Amino acid sequence: MDQDQRHLHASSFGAxxxxxxxxxxxxxxxxxxxALDGAPGRLFGPRVxxxxxGTGKLTATLLALGVDVVAVEPDPAxxxxxxxxxxTVRALSGSAESIPLPDSSVDAVLCGNSLHWFDMAVAGPExxxxxxxxxxxAGLWNLLDDRVEWVAGLARVSGAAAIGPRDTPDSWRAETAGAHLPGTGGPARFGAAEQDLFPHGQPRTAExxxxxxxxxxxxxxMPDAQRETALGRIRAFLAARPETADGEFTLPMLxxxxxxCRT
Incomplete structure (x- = not known):
């Protein structure tokens, strides 16, 4: 997408x-x-x-693991x-392009479903x-495990607006291989990137x-009418599947x- 579209999408979450x-x-x-193990010797108690x-989804996971975390988010809402x-978390207004922290003040920078929104030409050196x-x-993304048949069907029905190119395992690997990271040359030097996938799941109902x-x-x-049509199509699919039609189920994820690493 072009720069205007990226800004529109990136700024849509506050509403x-x-x-x-x-x-x-x-x-x-x-x-x-x-992700934290990429910083040698700093797995236990790093400054992250x-x-x-966003609303602190990754922040909460970091807290549960006992690390010292500060959160930075540009959207006021x-x-x-x-x-x-x-x-209890130190949460600051700021962006990847202008981080309100001192030099060499953290051992790890983790980005939950956010790294692809950064202007890395500016954010990389920052x-x-x-x-x-x-x-x-490290960037982290929650993916739908479309190796499960009904999840693959959900991805097809939902369309690219709801389940995009970073939202299923194979497409995520292709989209993020060497992407969204600072280059290995220049003053902001980083080593070769590594990828891995980890099983996950989320309790859900159809609604x-x-x-x-x-x-x-x-x-x-989306315009309101188009959004309601798309969500209605997803509701109909979930209502027709035995895995999702009644009660709570676990959404298969990765x-x-x-x-x-900064070299």
Whole structure:
């Protein structure tokens, strides 16, 4: 998408901040541990920046793992939700392109479903500035496991607006291979990127899954009538599937991690 479209999509979440906080999933603990393990010797108790923290989904996972975390988020409405749900966390207004932290002040920068929104030409040097030498930069994405037949059907019915190119395992690997990270040359030097996938799941009902997909940027920017048509198509699919028609089920997911270290 062009720059104007990227800005429209990236700025769409604030209007749905409460729904985002209620319905978006957390992150697989094993995935977060693997991301942090990219900083040698710093797995236990590192200083971590959650950059583009949204409503604090990744922040909460980091807290559960016992790390020292500071959150930075540019959208005021998302930041309000983060501070409401995690009142003990240091949560700052800022962006990847202008991080309100001192030089070499964190051991890891983690980005939950946010790295692809950054202007890396500006954000790369800024991330390098706040990272201690040897520190890790990692992006995490929650993916739908379309190796499961009904999930593959859901992806087809939902369309690219609701389930985009980073939302299923194979397409995520292709989209993030070498992408969204600072280059290996110049003053902001980072090593080769690594990818891995970790099993995850989210308890859902048909209606709460529809509500989750309704918080995707591609859906949020749709005209009202088009959005209702798309969500109605998803509801009909879920109502027709035995796995999702009645009561609560576990949505099969994976957390994908892309990590690199500052050299």
């Amino acid at each position: 749905a901040a409460a729904a985002y906080a209620e319905h978006r999933p957390d992150y697989a603990h094993a995935a977060v541990r693997w 920046l959650d950059l583009g923290a 998302m930041l309000v939700e983060l501070r409401r749900s995690l009142p 991330i390098a500035r706040v990272l201690a030498p040897g520190g890790v930069l 709460s899954l529809v509500a989750t997909l309704a918080t995707r940027a591609g859906v949020l920017v 957390t994908g991690v892309l990590r690199t």
